[in-house]
Amino acid sequence: MSDSQPSPTSPALPPQAQEIAAGYAFTGPALDLGALMWDGACLPDARIRIPLAMLNRHGLVAGATGTGKTKTLQLVAEQLAAQGVPVFLADVKGDVSGISAPGAPDDKVTGRAAEVGQDWEARGFPCEFYALGGIGHGIPLRATITSFGPVLLSKVLQLNQTQEQSLGLIFSYADQKGLELYDLKDLRAVVTFLTSDEGKPELKDIGGLSSTTAGVILRALTAFEQQGMGAFFGEPEFDTSEFLRLAPDGRGTVSLLELPSVQDRPQLFSTFLMWLLADLYHDLPEVGDVEKPKLVFFFDEAHLLFNGASRAFLESITQTVRLIRSKGVGVFFVTQTPKDVPADVLAQLGNRVQHALRAFTPDDQKALRATVKTFPTSPYDLEEVLTSLGTGEAVVTVLSEKGAPTPVAAVRLRAPESLMGPAPETALDQAVKGSVLYGRYAQAIDRESAYERLAARQAETEAQKRADADAAAAEKEARQAAKGRGKEPQSVVEQVVGSGVFKSLARSLGTQIGREISRSVFGTARRR
Numbered sequence: 001m002s003d004s005q006p007s008p009t010s011p012a013l014p015p016q017a018q019e020i021a022a023g024y025a026f027t028g029p030a031l032d033l034g035a036l037m038w039d040g041a042c043l044p045d046a047r048i049r050i051p052l053a054m055l056n057r058h059g060l061v062a063g064a065t066g067t068g069k070t071k072t073l074q075l076v077a078e079q080l081a082a083q084g085v086p087v088f089l090a091d092v093k094g095d096v097s098g099i100s101a102p103g104a105p106d107d108k109v110t111g112r113a114a115e116v117g118q119d120w121e122a123r124g125f126p127c128e129f130y131a132l133g134g135i136g137h138g139i140p141l142r143a144t145i146t147s148f149g150p151v152l153l154s155k156v157l158q159l160n161q162t163q164e165q166s167l168g169l170i171f172s173y174a175d176q177k178g179l180e181l182y183d184l185k186d187l188r189a190v191v192t193f194l195t196s197d198e199g200k201p202e203l204k205d206i207g208g209l210s211s212t213t214a215g216v217i218l219r220a221l222t223a224f225e226q227q228g229m230g231a232f233f234g235e236p237e238f239d240t241s242e243f244l245r246l247a248p249d250g251r252g253t254v255s256l257l258e259l260p261s262v263q264d265r266p267q268l269f270s271t272f273l274m275w276l277l278a279d280l281y282h283d284l285p286e287v288g289d290v291e292k293p294k295l296v297f298f299f300d301e302a303h304l305l306f307n308g309a310s311r312a313f314l315e316s317i318t319q320t321v322r323l324i325r326s327k328g329v330g331v332f333f334v335t336q337t338p339k340d341v342p343a344d345v346l347a348q349l350g351n352r353v354q355h356a357l358r359a360f361t362p363d364d365q366k367a368l369r370a371t372v373k374t375f376p377t378s379p380y381d382l383e384e385v386l387t388s389l390g391t392g393e394a395v396v397t398v399l400s401e402k403g404a405p406t407p408v409a410a411v412r413l414r415a416p417e418s419l420m421g422p423a424p425e426t427a428l429d430q431a432v433k434g435s436v437l438y439g440r441y442a443q444a445i446d447r448e449s450a451y452e453r454l455a456a457r458q459a460e461t462e463a464q465k466r467a468d469a470d471a472a473a474a475e476k477e478a479r480q481a482a483k484g485r486g487k488e489p490q491s492v493v494e495q496v497v498g499s500g501v502f503k504s505l506a507r508s509l510g511t512q513i514g515r516e517i518s519r520s521v522f523g524t525a526r527r528r
Contacts, residue, residue: 013046014038016379021046023406024398028053029292031079033353033396034413035116044117048411050076050351052083054399056293056330058321058348062337062371063355068392069334072353073298074099074416076332077254081125085292086252088243090273090300094260097137097428098419100127112392112415123417126247127254129432130238132272133231136261137428139437140231140444141238141272145181146174148233148275149524151312155271157220161310166213170194173203175525179450183234184225186450191218193454198461229268235445240279242437244295270304274317277331278524281320284327294328302333303340318344337367338374346374350399356389378408385410 013021017038029052036046063069074096077087089096102122103109113120131138145153150171154164174181174190181187193199195214203209224230245253259269277297287294299305306314321331333341333349337357341349352375359365372382376397385395389410397408432438 013043017043017046020379020407020409021048023400024049024409026051026401028401029083031055031076031083032118032414033075033394034411037393037410037412042115042412044115047117048396048409050398051401052085052292053290053401054350054403055080055085055296056290056325056328057350057399057403058325058330059332059351059353059398060338060341060346060349061298061332061334061353061355062340063394064336064358066391067355067389068394068413069355070096071392071416071420072355072394072413073300073332073334074418074420075414076296077298078125078416078418080293080296081252081254083292084246084250084252086244086246086255086295088255088257088276088295088297090257090259090269090298092259092263092269092300094258095422097127097129097256097258097423098421099254099256099416100124100431101419101423101427103416103418103420109415112412116412116414118414120415121417125254125418126249126251127256127431128242128245128435128437129428130255130257132257132259132262132269133229133233134442134444135228135231136258137425138256138258138432139435140441141257142232142234142236142441142444143272143275143279144235144237145183145187145233146171147237147279147525151310151316152271152275152278152524155309155313156268157217157224158267158308159217159220163213163216164310164312166209167217169203169207169209170217174450179453180447182447182449183451184221184230188218188221189451189454191221193458227265229265231444232268232272235447236441238276238441240276241283243276243280243297266301266304267308270301273299274305274320275524277324277329278316278320280329281324281327282524284324284329286326287328288326290328293330296330296332298332298334300334302335306340306342314342314344318342318348321345321348338371339367350403350405352395352397354386354395356391356393357386359387375408376405380408380410382408 017036020038021036021043024047026049030049031052033048033050035042035044036048037043038046061069061072070093073089077089077099080087091097101124105120105122109120112118129138130141132141134140150164150168154167159167170187170190171181173179173194179186179190181190191214194203194209195211200208243253243255247253257273262269277299280295280297284294305317309317324331332351333345335341338346338354354371354375357364357368357371359368368383368386371386375382375395380395382395389395392413394411394413395408396411398406400406
């Protein structure tokens with residue numbers, strides 16, 4: 001996969017460059033990022049690398065718009081796939097799908113390869129293409145409302161803390177009663193029921209639900225659905241273990257979630273990405289430290305995930321990132337500056353690739369100084385270097401094979417070997433419909449769930465009311481007919497209690513509708 005590794009202590013290297021390069025001379029499998037830059041020169045004999053075993057210690061790829069972050073993701077994803085590690089990538093702008101096709105050599109590519117000592121070879125990599133709810137080019141990716149959980153859904157619906165807590169009560173009730181919330185109409189049905197005269201007593205023991213808050217939640221659900229977002233929730237629910245698949249030749253599959261069709265709904269897709277990660281955490285077994293990750297998950301536009309997040313949401317993110325490492329999953333957040341990521345999360349990101357930053361305004365300058373402070377002590381003037389990096393260049397520090405930070409290195413990055421740009425739409429459609437997963441997830445299904453069960457319960461209640469009215473009318477007639485005969489007819493209570501409708505209703509109220517659902521981190525859940 002990688003070119004041969006020249007001696008990092010070559011006499012041609014300046015002493016300080018030798019010291020930096022020695023920090024990246026790993027003995028085990030590693031990914032090649034590029035060549036060291038020192039004193040204005042690119043040194044192809046000094047390779048900057050990331051140990052494969054350290055990819056599950058998470059990372060950050062940051063930099064201003066247009067500095068080459070997307071190409072860095074493509075470069076790393078290619079090498080991971082080549083070494084048998086599956087990759088998940090969110091393609092926000094729709095320009096990463098070219099990873100499935102061989103690259104096109106041109107002067108820029110060959111020039112970059114020569115500068116960094118890269119034996120460039122055009123090749124594509126095995127890919128699966130997904131789309132949220134099937135909107136766009138990809139296999140439909142859906143989640144049920146039940147498994148998505150109240151914390152994540154509150155962020156999508158932009159609820160405040162009080163409303164989030166109330167939504168949690170609604171989910172708790174549905175879980176206890178075994179009411180499956182597959183899609184938005186199921187959740188609407190439960191909220192409507194719990195605010196009705198019949199349903200209000202059901203919530204008494206767990207805190208109650210104000211009609212005002214319920215109205216806010218219902219309006220948010222209605223607006224969300226009217227924007228065409230209902231397609232993301234339902235069945236068949238996506239099994240995130242599909243991301244762990246290998247191609248027949250042993251290479252890792254690159255799973256690309258196409259997001260251009262929903263890029264105007266950043267809270268939706270960023271939160272949906274978090275559901276995918278939380279679901280992987282929920283399902284995968286503990287494996288501890290491994291020779292190579294089971295999956296590397298790239299979280300693009302990460303600042304959208306944290307903007308306006310509740311405290312519970314941030315705590316859940318921190319917990320997931322901290323613990324998922326032991327399940328063999330590496331997470332890389334991709335954003336503009338490190339300050340976009342909360343400190344508790346940033347502290348867990350051991351690998352850093354920082355592209356150029358701009359310092360045009362006082363706020364920019366403050367962000368630049370804050371970024372410099374997040375790096376280890378370095379012989380570089382990082383404030384100057386970070387503002388002078390060109391496209392496809394970055395400042396890097398990673399964890400060594402022993403888990404210690406490597407020296408800070410300015411790097412000219414290698415050129416991706418796959419197509420740098422979107423794949424043709426016809427090729428995408430062919431790949432999607434030819435996938436073994438297409439038949440599993442393409443067609444939406446609508447099983448019996450909370451909506452149908454509560455509708456049946458309401459119908460039964462209305463039938464009981466009609467029976468009561470008929471019984472009262474019959475009793476009145478019987479009493480009138482019995483006058484003068486000295487015989488007292490059955491009372492209404494006796495008639496109703498003895499009726500088949502009443503016995504059926506009593507059984508339904510005394511029996512839980514389904515087994516209780518348990519939840520874990522983020523309040524996500526899945527019925528197995």
